[in-house]
Amino acid sequence: MKNKIPPKAYLFPMPLGLIGANVNGKPNFETLAYVGIVEAQPPLISIASYETHYTNIGIKENGTFSVNTPSEDLAEKIDYVGIVSGKEIDKSEVFEVFYGDLKTAPMASLSPLNLECEVIKTIKVKELVDVEKGHEIFIGKIVNAYADEKYLTEGIPDIAKLNTFTYSRNNYWKVGEKFASAFEIGKKYIKE
Amino acid sequence: MKNKIPPKAYLFPMPLGLIGANVNGKPNFETLAYVGIVEAQPPLISIASYETHYTNIGIKENGTFSVNTPSEDLAEKIDYVGIVSGKEIDKSEVFEVFYGDLKTAPMASLSPLNLECEVIKTIKVKELVDVEKGHEIFIGKIVNAYADEKYLTEGIPDIAKLNTFTYSRNNYWKVGEKFASAFEIGKKYIKE
Numbered sequence: 001m002k003n004k005i006p007p008k009a010y011l012f013p014m015p016l017g018l019i020g021a022n023v024n025g026k027p028n029f030e031t032l033a034y035v036g037i038v039e040a041q042p043p044l045i046s047i048a049s050y051e052t053h054y055t056n057i058g059i060k061e062n063g064t065f066s067v068n069t070p071s072e073d074l075a076e077k078i079d080y081v082g083i084v085s086g087k088e089i090d091k092s093e094v095f096e097v098f099y100g101d102l103k104t105a106p107m108a109s110l111s112p113l114n115l116e117c118e119v120i121k122t123i124k125v126k127e128l129v130d131v132e133k134g135h136e137i138f139i140g141k142i143v144n145a146y147a148d149e150k151y152l153t154e155g156i157p158d159i160a161k162l163n164t165f166t167y168s169r170n171n172y173w174k175v176g177e178k179f180a181s182a183f184e185i186g187k188k189y190i191k192e
Numbered sequence: 193m194k195n196k197i198p199p200k201a202y203l204f205p206m207p208l209g210l211i212g213a214n215v216n217g218k219p220n221f222e223t224l225a226y227v228g229i230v231e232a233q234p235p236l237i238s239i240a241s242y243e244t245h246y247t248n249i250g251i252k253e254n255g256t257f258s259v260n261t262p263s264e265d266l267a268e269k270i271d272y273v274g275i276v277s278g279k280e281i282d283k284s285e286v287f288e289v290f291y292g293d294l295k296t297a298p299m300a301s302l303s304p305l306n307l308e309c310e311v312i313k314t315i316k317v318k319e320l321v322d323v324e325k326g327h328e329i330f331i332g333k334i335v336n337a338y339a340d341e342k343y344l345t346e347g348i349p350d351i352a353k354l355n356t357f358t359y360s361r362n363n364y365w366k367v368g369e370k371f372a373s374a375f376e377i378g379k380k381y382i383k384e
Contacts, residue, residue, distance in 0.1 A: 002299075002340060003341060004338055005349070007336055010305060010307060011227065011228070012349070013357075015204070034228060035203065036226060036229075037228075037240070039201065039317045040200075040201045040327075043199055044201070048228075067203075069202075069204050076380060079372070079374055079377045080382070081378070083375055083379065109194065116199075120321065121315070128331065129231070141321070145199040145202060147194070148195050157197070170373060170376075171370045171374055173367055173371070174371055175205050175365055178364070179364055179365070179366055180363065181363055182274070182359060182362045183274070183275055183362060185267060186271030186274065187272075189286070190272070190276065
């Protein structure tokens with residue numbers, strides 16, 4: 001029998017998203033690890049942000065948000081917007097910002113990949129489980145994606161070029177090297 | 193203005209979960225990249241699996257599933273169960289399996305971390321957007337977690353010990369080295 005440990009919200013490796021939203025007409029950013037893809041076509045991404053967060057106000061007001069891929073050169077700023085709340089500190093000047101077709105989802109120009117998202121569904125965790133407060137899950141349709149040519153290989157963002165990182169246990173970790181081909185190394189178990 | 197690229201389901205780095213479910217009383221596994229945490233307390237994890245997948249039958253039948261953290265030594269088998277469907281191939285013998293309190297969520301003994309989950313909410317993507325078929329999003333409460341002592345530091349799974357990996361663009365990538373402290377490097381921007 002395996003060793004039981006206290007059940008917690010473990011995921012390895014954990015993605016990290018720099019989330020942008022306009023709050024009271026000004027860009028605001030927060031950093032979330034609770035980010036995940038839920039559909040390929042149309043592309044849908046889910047983010048979960050604690051209901052008291054300042055960013056949530058803007059997401060609900062505009063029905064839009066952005067997910068900006070973290071890169072190492074932005075790590076200090078990405079960490080900063082995860083530490084301080086927009087309720088107390090104006091974070092509108094932390095990142096150079098641009099807007100896309102949705103007009104209200106601020107994106108960080110220097111992030112290697114920006115996803116511009118329109119909320120299609122909101123789920124409040126407190127309506128699923130017995131908690132007084134909880135995260136709000138926003139499922140967004142990725143309506144546009146932006147990435148400079150230098151981050152692409154054959155037109156697709158290339159993890160080897162993004163210089164992105166993962167979060168775990170109060171630390172940031174680099175992405176390492178490629179070690180195997182997916183949909184390939186498992187073929188050895190296929191019996192003809 | 194930044195360079196637009198076709199909007200797709202991009203996430204960097206992408207987590208990977210080996211998902212276990214009993215189907216018709218036998219353990220079955222599939223590999224998913226559409227995995228994400230959505231709540232800390234109680235710990236909730238979301239997985240999205242295409243509705244035609246064999247695994248979905250079992251998750252809906254039992255209301256349980258497992259998320260097993262991938263490790264490099266299991267990469268070939270993890271790849272294999274992502275290639276072949278349980279509809280055609282019996283995958284019950286691929287992994288050595290154990291069960292926990294829920295009795296119906298098979299877990300891979302050799303995976304460094306196993307999360308035993310109870311479904312608390314199911315969302316069908318085809319009810320959110322205009323598609324004929326789509327993913328089913330299962331939000332699971334993590335009722336138990338299992339990890340051998342060698343993967344822990346101070347009782348908590350340690351990414352430096354898990355030997356886990358990420359998926360991107362038909363390849364598997366190692367987790368790299370720690371390069372910065374979260375909730376720390378951003379403090380330089382805090383004005384006293």
